[in-house]
Amino acid sequence: MGLNTLPRTITLHDGRNLELRLLEVADCLGLVEFYRTLPEQDRQVLKDDVTTKEWADRFLRKVATKEVLCLVAMDGDKVVGEGSLYRSMYGWTKHVGEIRLTTARSHRRQGLGLAMASTLVKLATDLGIEKIIVSMVENQLGTRHTFEKLGFQKEAVLPRHVKDISGIKRDLIIMANDVSQIWAAMEAMVQDYSPHQGE
Numbered sequence: 001m002g003l004n005t006l007p008r009t010i011t012l013h014d015g016r017n018l019e020l021r022l023l024e025v026a027d028c029l030g031l032v033e034f035y036r037t038l039p040e041q042d043r044q045v046l047k048d049d050v051t052t053k054e055w056a057d058r059f060l061r062k063v064a065t066k067e068v069l070c071l072v073a074m075d076g077d078k079v080v081g082e083g084s085l086y087r088s089m090y091g092w093t094k095h096v097g098e099i100r101l102t103t104a105r106s107h108r109r110q111g112l113g114l115a116m117a118s119t120l121v122k123l124a125t126d127l128g129i130e131k132i133i134v135s136m137v138e139n140q141l142g143t144r145h146t147f148e149k150l151g152f153q154k155e156a157v158l159p160r161h162v163k164d165i166s167g168i169k170r171d172l173i174i175m176a177n178d179v180s181q182i183w184a185a186m187e188a189m190v191q192d193y194s195p196h197q198g199e
């Protein structure tokens with residue numbers, strides 16, 4: 001599942017085949033389009049306003065400096081999932097990475113999120129990252145479930161830290177995974193839960 005296995009084809013639970021690969025500069029507009037088609041409710045839980053060309057330009061600069069490693073899921077020529085590993089290249093949290101992940105509503109509950117998350121965890125370990133965190137709002141059940149399956153555990157709660165679409169303040173939950181210890185266990189879980197691998 002590391003870099004040398006990308007691009008690769010995965011088969012979702014419903015039989016659709018998608019390609020997982022690293023983001024290319026030419027995907028920029030497709031990525032913005034993907035985010036623009038997400039319901040506002042989903043975009044509200046993302047850290048950035050991901051619908052603008054300015055965001056995409058900033059994001060691509062981070063990809064170029066390798067501060068962000070970005071994985072996309074392609075259904076034909078359409079982006080249907082984006083998962084990124086953010087890391088700081090210097091300083092005392094150099095060993096820590098953060099995963100942010102979004103899949104298209106049309107492709108959810110089909111194993112895509114889990115396949116992307118587990119690939120990002122593997123890429124992180126290949127890069128020497130020892131700890132991965134994921135931030136989520138308290139009611140993001142899908143995110144919580146996906147990362148729990150990969151061995152992530154709740155590590156911190158920041159009370160009333162984010163405002164949701166209705167202006168209600170909600171707790172931010174930070175889940176973490178010490179990858180150096182549990183990668184082996186995760187691999188066993190992924191075999192049970194990830195979609196079939198195609199050629």
Ligand SMILES: CC(C)(COP(=O)(O)OP(=O)(O)OC[C@H]1O[C@@H](n2cnc3c(N)ncnc32)[C@H](O)[C@@H]1OP(=O)(O)O)[C@@H](O)C(=O)NCCC(=O)NCCS
Nearest residue numbers: 100101102103108109110111112113114141142143145146
């Ligand atoms: C979180 C997210 C990426 C999951 O993607 P997905 O493609 O649905 O993931 P999967 O199909 O691989 O599901 C993984 C597991 O979580 C479960 N799950 C997914 N959504 C769920 C939900 N809303 N409620 C309960 N369980 C859910 C799935 O059933 C699956 O478990 P299973 O194998 O036991 O059935 C997707 O819901 C999403 O993009 N959410 C909006 C953006 C977001 O919140 N991102 C997180 C910020 S890091």
